[in-house]
Amino acid sequence: xxxxxxxxxxxxxxxxxxxxxxxxxxxxxLLTISGNIANSQKNGDARFDREQLAKLPSDTFILxxxxxxxxxxxxxxxxxxILDHVGSKGTTIRLTALNDYSIVIEKSYIDKYQPIxxxxxxxxxxxxxxxxxxxxxxxxxxxxxxxxxxxxxNMIWQLSHIEIE
Amino acid sequence: xxxxxxxRMLSRFKSFWLIPIVLIFFVSALTSLSQxxxxxxxxxxxxxxxxxxxxxxxxxxxxxxxxLTLYGLDNSKHDQIIERFDILWSRFPILLxxxxxxxxxxxxxxxxLVIEAFSKIKSIxxxxxxxxxxxxxxxxxxxxxxxxxxxxxxxxxxxxxxFNNDFYNRGDKRVSSLQKQLIWLMLGLIVSGALLLIMVIRxxxxxxxxxxxxxxxxxxxxxxxxxxxxSLCNKNSPFALHLIDLNGFKDINDTLxxxxxxxxxxxxxxxxxxNIDAPFGCMTCRMGGDEFAILHYKYIDADSLxxxxxxxxxxxxxxxxxxxxxCFIGGSVGSVIYPDHGLDASHLLTHADIAMYKxxxxxxxxxxxxxxxxxxxxxxxxxxxxxxxxxxxxxxKLQLAYQPIVTLTNHSVSYFEALLRWxxxxxxxxxxxxxxxVAEQYGLAQQLGSWVIDQACQQIxxxxxxxxxxxxxxxxxxxxxxxxxxxxxxxxxLDKYGLPSGTLCIEVTExxxxxxxxxxxxxxxxxxENQVSIALDDFGTGLSSLSHLQQMSVxxxxxxxxxxxxxxxxxxxxxxxxxxIGIGHDLGMKVVAEGIESQQAAEILKAYRCDLGQGYLFSxxxxxxxxxxxxxxxxxxx
Numbered sequence: 104x105x106x107x108x109x110x111x112x113x114x115x116x117x118x119x120x121x122x123x124x125x126x127x128x129x130x131x132x133l134l135t136i137s138g139n140i141a142n143s144q145k146n147g148d149a150r151f152d153r154e155q156l157a158k159l160p161s162d163t164f165i166l167x168x169x170x171x172x173x174x175x176x177x178x179x180x181x182x183x184x185i186l187d188h189v190g191s192k193g194t195t196i197r198l199t200a201l202n203d204y205s206i207v208i209e210k211s212y213i214d215k216y217q218p219i220x221x222x223x224x225x226x227x228x229x230x231x232x233x234x235x236x237x238x239x240x241x242x243x244x245x246x247x248x249x250x251x252x253x254x255x256x257n258m259i260w261q262l263s264h265i266e267i268e
Numbered sequence: 269x270x271x272x273x274x275x276r277m278l279s280r281f282k283s284f285w286l287i288p289i290v291l292i293f294f295v296s297a298l299t300s301l302s303q304x305x306x307x308x309x310x311x312x313x314x315x316x317x318x319x320x321x322x323x324x325x326x327x328x329x330x331x332x333x334x335x336l337t338l339y340g341l342d343n344s345k346h347d348q349i350i351e352r353f354d355i356l357w358s359r360f361p362i363l364l365x366x367x368x369x370x371x372x373x374x375x376x377x378x379x380x381l382v383i384e385a386f387s388k389i390k391s392i393x394x395x396x397x398x399x400x401x402x403x404x405x406x407x408x409x410x411x412x413x414x415x416x417x418x419x420x421x422x423x424x425x426x427x428x429x430x431f432n433n434d435f436y437n438r439g440d441k442r443v444s445s446l447q448k449q450l451i452w453l454m455l456g457l458i459v460s461g462a463l464l465l466i467m468v469i470r471x472x473x474x475x476x477x478x479x480x481x482x483x484x485x486x487x488x489x490x491x492x493x494x495x496x497x498x499s500l501c502n503k504n505s506p507f508a509l510h511l512i513d514l515n516g517f518k519d520i521n522d523t524l525x526x527x528x529x530x531x532x533x534x535x536x537x538x539x540x541x542x543n544i545d546a547p548f549g550c551m552t553c554r555m556g557g558d559e560f561a562i563l564h565y566k567y568i569d570a571d572s573l574x575x576x577x578x579x580x581x582x583x584x585x586x587x588x589x590x591x592x593x594x595c596f597i598g599g600s601v602g603s604v605i606y607p608d609h610g611l612d613a614s615h616l617l618t619h620a621d622i623a624m625y626k627x628x629x630x631x632x633x634x635x636x637x638x639x640x641x642x643x644x645x646x647x648x649x650x651x652x653x654x655x656x657x658x659x660x661x662x663x664x665k666l667q668l669a670y671q672p673i674v675t676l677t678n679h680s681v682s683y684f685e686a687l688l689r690w691x692x693x694x695x696x697x698x699x700x701x702x703x704x705x706v707a708e709q710y711g712l713a714q715q716l717g718s719w720v721i722d723q724a725c726q727q728i729x730x731x732x733x734x735x736x737x738x739x740x741x742x743x744x745x746x747x748x749x750x751x752x753x754x755x756x757x758x759x760x761x762l763d764k765y766g767l768p769s770g771t772l773c774i775e776v777t778e779x780x781x782x783x784x785x786x787x788x789x790x791x792x793x794x795x796x797e798n799q800v801s802i803a804l805d806d807f808g809t810g811l812s813s814l815s816h817l818q819q820m821s822v823x824x825x826x827x828x829x830x831x832x833x834x835x836x837x838x839x840x841x842x843x844x845x846x847x848x849i850g851i852g853h854d855l856g857m858k859v860v861a862e863g864i865e866s867q868q869a870a871e872i873l874k875a876y877r878c879d880l881g882q883g884y885l886f887s888x889x890x891x892x893x894x895x896x897x898x899x900x901x902x903x904x905x906x
Contacts, residue, residue, distance in 0.1 A: 169317070169367035202328065202355050231354035233361070261355065 125189070128152035133236045134185075134220070138267035141190025149189040153222065153236070160184040162219045164240050169255065177221035177240050183213050185220065186267070193267035198239060201231065201261040208257060216241055216249065220262060234260035289463045296456035303453065307446045318371040319432050321362050322425040325382075328356040329418055336407040343404035353389075353396050360386040375431055378424055385417045482554040484530055485537035493553040493561055497613035500565075501606060508567035508605050510577055511620040514584065515598040515631045517558035524593055531590045532597070533558065543583040548576050561620075567605060570638075577601050577636040585634055598634035600627035609639045622647055649695065654710040656692060657703065661715055666690050666703075668723050669889035670741065672898055673860060673882045676874045681899045683740035683773065685882065686724045687889045688716075704746045713748035720744075721761050724772060729765035731896055739899060742773035742803055750787045755794040769799040775826070777805045789819065796821045803860065808848065817855060824880075825852040829863025832883070836868050846876050853877070 123142050130152035137148045144150060159180035167174040186196070196213065199205040220237040222229060229235025238260040243249045335352045339345070362368055363382045372378045392410055400406050480492035488496070500507055514536065521529035537560070540552040544562055551563040564576050584599040602624025610616040623639035625647075637643075660666050670684035688700040707716040724741040732738055745754070758772055774795060776788070792802055803824035804817070808831055817825075827848050831841045845861070852859040861873045864883030873881060887898055 170362050171366050201351060202324075202331075231351065232357040234358060261358065 125149055126155075128155055130154060133222075134263065134265065136185070136189050136191075136265045136267065138265075139191065139193035140267055141192060143189065151185075153228075156180050156185070156220070156222060156237075159188055162217065162242075164219060164221070164242055164244065166240060166243055168240075168243075168258070170234075175225050176223075177219065177238070178223040178226075179219040179221040179237070179240070182218050182220055182239065185265075186210070186213065189267075191267045195268040197266040197268060198259050198262055199264040199266070200259050201263050204259060204261075206257050206259050216246060218242070231261055237262040285463075286467065289460050289467070292456055293460035293464060296453050296460060300450060300453040300457060303446050303450050307443050307450075318363070318368040319425075319429050321359070321368045322372075322421070322428050325356075325359040325363060326421050326425045328352070328359050329385075329414065329421055332356045333411055333414060333418060336411050339400070339404060340407045346401045349400065350397060353393075357389060360389065371432075372428065375424070375428055378428065381417075381420055381424055385421060388413065388417055482556075485534055485554050487537050487541075488551065488553040490553065490555045490561075493555070493563065494613045494617070496551070496563060497616060500563075501612055501616075504607075506567055506606055506608075508564035508573050508576070508603055509616055509620050510562040510564060510580060510636075511555070511602045511604075511617075511624040512560040512562065512580060512584070512599045513624055513628055514558035514560075515600060515628075515634060517597055520595050520597065524590075524595075528590050528593065528595075532588055532595055535588050535590060536560070536584065536597075539583050539586075539588075540580070543579060544576065548579070550576065573603055573605065573638065574636075577603055581634045581636060598632065600624055600631055600634065601636040602627055603636060603638045605638070619644075650706060650709070652694070653692070653698070653702070653706045654712070656694075657690075657706055657710070657712055657716075660690060661712065661719055666716075666719065666723075667891075668720065668727065669891060670727070670895040671882060671889040672887050672895065672902075673742075673880050674886050674902070676861075676870060676878055676881045679886065680902050681739065682880050683742060684895060685742045685775065685889075686720065686727075686744075688720065688744075689889075700744070704744075708746055708748050713746050714752055717746065717749045717752070718757060718761075721758055721772070722764075725761045725765045725767055727892060728767055728771050730892075731899075732767075734896065736896065736899055738767065738771050740771050740773055740801070742775045742801075744775045744777075744805065750791050752791075753794075754791050755798045755800065758795070758800055759798055770801060773801040773803060773824075775803045775805045778807065778809070793821055796823075806862075808844070814851070817851075822857060824858045824860060825855075826860040826862050826882075827878075829883075832861050832863045832869060832873075833865065835872055836866065842872070845873070845878075849873075849876050849878050 125142050125144050127144050128150050132150045133153055133156065134151045135148050136143075136150075140149060142149060157180070161178060161180045161184070164177045165174055166177060191210070194210045195207060196210060197205060197207045218239050218241045221240045222235070222237060224233060224235075224238075227233075229238060239258055239262055241249045241254060241258055243254075248254070332349075332352045332355075335349055339349055360382065363372055364379075364386065369379070372382065392413060395406055395410060400410070480489060480495070481487065482489045497509070517529065517532070520532055533554070537552060537554060540560060540562065544550050545552050548564065549566045551565070553561045553563065555561050562576070562580065564573065567573060580601055581599055584597060588595040588597065602620045602622065604610060604616050604620040604623065606616060609619045619639040622643045623637045626643055627635040627637040667689040668686040669689045670686055672681045673683050673685060674680060675682050688703055690698045690703050692698050704713070704716070707713045720743050724743050728738060728741055754774075758774075759769070762769060762772060776792070795802060801823045802821065803826055804820070804822045805826050806828045807825050809828045825848070827845060831845050831848070835841050835845055849859045858879045860880040860882060861869075861878050862882050864870050864873065864881045864885045866885060870881060870885055890898055
């Protein structure tokens with residue numbers, strides 16, 4: 104009996120100390136994270152609705168991207184905060200959009216530049232029609248080197264899926 | 269005057285070329301900058317992002333079209349249709365705003381097509397989102413409506429691709445043409461920069477030349493000579509240096525003006541160049557003022573030195589004809605030899621200076637002196653004396669000795685001549701001449717003069733207090749004292765001791781008086797007005813003319829000792845003395861014979877009716893107490 108209890112405890116230990124079950128999304132799923140993550144929902148993925156994402160640490164960028172005529176204010180959770188939230192253990196991150204456009208970036212790149220997944224454009228929720236619902240934005244105003252083609256190409260919109268490798 | 273014309277030409281040349289060169293430099297630099305900026309802009313232009321966006325639009329149009337076809341087969345997934353529709357929708361604003369829109373506007377009708385296509389999408393929104401859900405077969409109708417836009421966007425996508433491809437090439441061409449221009453501009457920059465550099469180097473060369481050459485004569489100057497001397501001293505081979513001071517230059521400058529003076533200096537330098545530099549391989553420099561220096565490279569021995577210095581003097585003594593004036597000058601030359609007289613430039617120059625001053629003592633006649641170290645000793649002695657003389661005057665360390673001047677008929681004392689005595693602690697008894705020279709040279713003459721006047725008056729007063737009558741004393745006047753109000757000075761001093769006028773007499777020499785005849789006349793006549801008796805000392809040896817005797821209101825004539833000492837043996841002297849006495853008497857003067865040493869001479873002079881006598885026969889110069897006793901012994905009244 105004692106042995107059984109010990110074994111059972113041992114089984115529980117990794118669950119309680121290294122992984123936790125994330126609450127399931129209540130609303131429409133905006134983002135699905137899969138791969139090498141510690142925290143997930145039942146099927147091993149971590150899915151988020153707008154409300155859940157809005158609770159995470161966020162940032163505001165005021166950017167004039169090449170797709171608009173003037174500067175806009177963008178709000179959204181920090182990608183690093185999302186990755187922390189899901190207990191990401193990988194170093195390479197693949198981000199995929201609704202139209203299957205995808206990019207691969209390193210964890211270090213995210214740590215360095217702290218991009219956000221913008222949900223609000225000038226305070227307005229972004230729909231698919233406005234590059235929403237999630238748009239990865241780099242702080243081009245703070246780091247001029249982010250204005251290159253390569254970095255601009257990393258600003259993936261209509262983001263729907265993140266795969267941690 | 270050639271140097272000025274040359275300078276002016278040079279400066280005109282400079283201002284003429286400098287402006288265009290600087291202009292080319294700046295225009296090239298500025299144009300290069302703007303060219304560079306333009307190249308950067310061209311290279312920085314983002315081409316082709318619209319190509320990507322149009323391809324995306326084309327793809328999404330196709331995908332939506334395809335999804336409609338699928339929907340026709342299986343109408344359970346209306347959500348997917350909406351998502352595709354939204355994604356398609358999202359492609360339009362990208363092409364209508366921002367960078368891609370700007371690029372697309374360069375293609376005719378592209379913007380219009382995108383706007384029309386977007387309007388079509390907007391117009392079918394309700395059908396897609398609402399009606400299609402319940403009426404799936406509408407998808408064919410939508411596809412039909414979209415069909416022309418599919419084709420049009422396909423075409424535009426390709427056109428845009430080709431346009432941008434060409435655009436890249438055009439950009440390259442523009443950059444390369446800019447770079448070709450840049451080569452010319454760079455050439456302009458380099459050439460004008462090099463020209464500027466050359467001008468700066470030229471300018472600094474000219475500056476260096478000007479710093480080392482005299483502007484009036486164009487000759488090397490003192491600083492250049494110094495440099496040359498230093499480099500020659502380092503080479504260790506012997507050479508000589510002659511320092512020249514022109515004699516009589518100041519007079520020409522004063523009387524004929526500075527312009528003539530300058531022309532004379534130019535003529536002198538020209539003559540030295542021709543007569544000395546060329547034949548003897550020397551270098552003439554102008555040291556400033558009327559001082560020149562000649563660097564004698566090829567010095568071999570004293571003989572070669574003398575040849576050069578003799579030639580210098582000969583050259584300077586020849587007539588100079590300036591502006592129709594004929595000028596005669598000369599030169600005092602001081603020479604030094606390396607390494608005998610100094611091992612560096614400073615010592616050589618100082619010693620040459622000393623030698624030159626020694627030579628100058630013979631001015632106005634031209635002399636050359638080669639430096640020797642005794643000159644330093646004599647300079648040092650002078651220096652020491654002038655320091656000590658100040659101190660001696662302040663501390664009353666000078667004395668006056670009194671030599672009696674007696675009446676030849678009865679040998680009673682008529683008056684005393686005061687003679688300056690200075691027993692120097694180091695050099696012993698100094699001659700009055702040297703003391704006066706030092707005083708004159710170092711500006712102590714007036715102080716010395718007033719000391720002598722005071723001392724003499726005090727002596728008259730003291731003797732009078734001790735029971736003698738008021739015995740007159742004669743004092744000697746140095747040339748510098750003619751510049752003072754001598755009469756006022758004497759009167760003040762006489763008043764100070766309560767003495768009547770006439771008790772102090774003045775002895776002047778012919779030489780000093782004739783040097784400043786104008787000043788002397790004024791001072792002397794003022795003295796006469798104040799009843800100061802004047803004696804003309806050393807008569808017969810100086811530069812006087814007899815007419816001066818008449819003009820100068822002298823009461824006493826003192827015949828120089830050189831006529832007296834051989835009066836007994838030399839008939840000429842005898843005759844001269846006799847006649848001088850006669851002239852003196854005829855002019856109403858008393859006559860004193862100096863330097864009487866024998867009874868025989870005294871007898872002759874008495875016979876010639878000379879009034880007074882002075883000399884060792886009667887007494888040498890005496891200390892005040894001895895003079896007092898001498899007076900008493902010769903005076904029967906006491």
